[in-house]
Amino acid sequence: MQITDILQLATRVFRTNKLRTYLTVMGIGVGIGTILFLVSLGFGLQKTILEQITTSDALLSLDIFSESSSVIKLNNKNLEKIEAIPEVTEVSPITAITAQVEIEGLTSGITINAVKPIF
Numbered sequence: 001m002q003i004t005d006i007l008q009l010a011t012r013v014f015r016t017n018k019l020r021t022y023l024t025v026m027g028i029g030v031g032i033g034t035i036l037f038l039v040s041l042g043f044g045l046q047k048t049i050l051e052q053i054t055t056s057d058a059l060l061s062l063d064i065f066s067e068s069s070s071v072i073k074l075n076n077k078n079l080e081k082i083e084a085i086p087e088v089t090e091v092s093p094i095t096a097i098t099a100q101v102e103i104e105g106l107t108s109g110i111t112i113n114a115v116k117p118i119f
Contacts, residue, residue, distance in 0.1 A: 074093070079091055079093060090118050092115055092116055092118055093115075093116055094113055094114065094115045094116075095113070095114045095115075096111055096112070096113050096114075097111070097112045097114070098110070098111050098112075099111075099112070
C-alpha cells in the first residue's frame with residue numbers, strides 16, 4: 001500500500017463518518033483542555049500557598065500559647081528569658097479575649113486582641 005492510498009482511505013473515512021469524526025475531535029479537545037486547566041490550577045495553588053507560607057513575617061515570628069499548657073508557663077520571668085536570647089529583637093505579649101455581643105437584637109461573637117506596645 002502506498003502513502004497516497006493510505007491518505008485517500010483516511011480522508012474517505014473522515015468524509016463518510018462526519019459525526020464520529022466531529023465527536024472524536026471534540027473529545028480530544030475537551031480532554032486536552034481539562035488536563036491543561038488542572039495542571040495550571042495545581043501550579044497556581046502551589047504558588048499561592050508557597051507565597052503565604054514564606055512571607056517574611058511567617059518566618060521571623062514565633063507564637064507561643066500557654067492557656068492550657070503544662071509545659072510552658074508564660075509569665076514575666078519567662079518573657080525576660082526569651083527577650084535575653086541574642087537573636088530575639090522584640091517580645092510582645094498579647095491577650096485575646098473572646099466574647100458574645102448583642103446590639104439591637106443582633107448577636108455576634110467578637111475577639112479583642114490586646115498587645116503591649118513596643119516603642
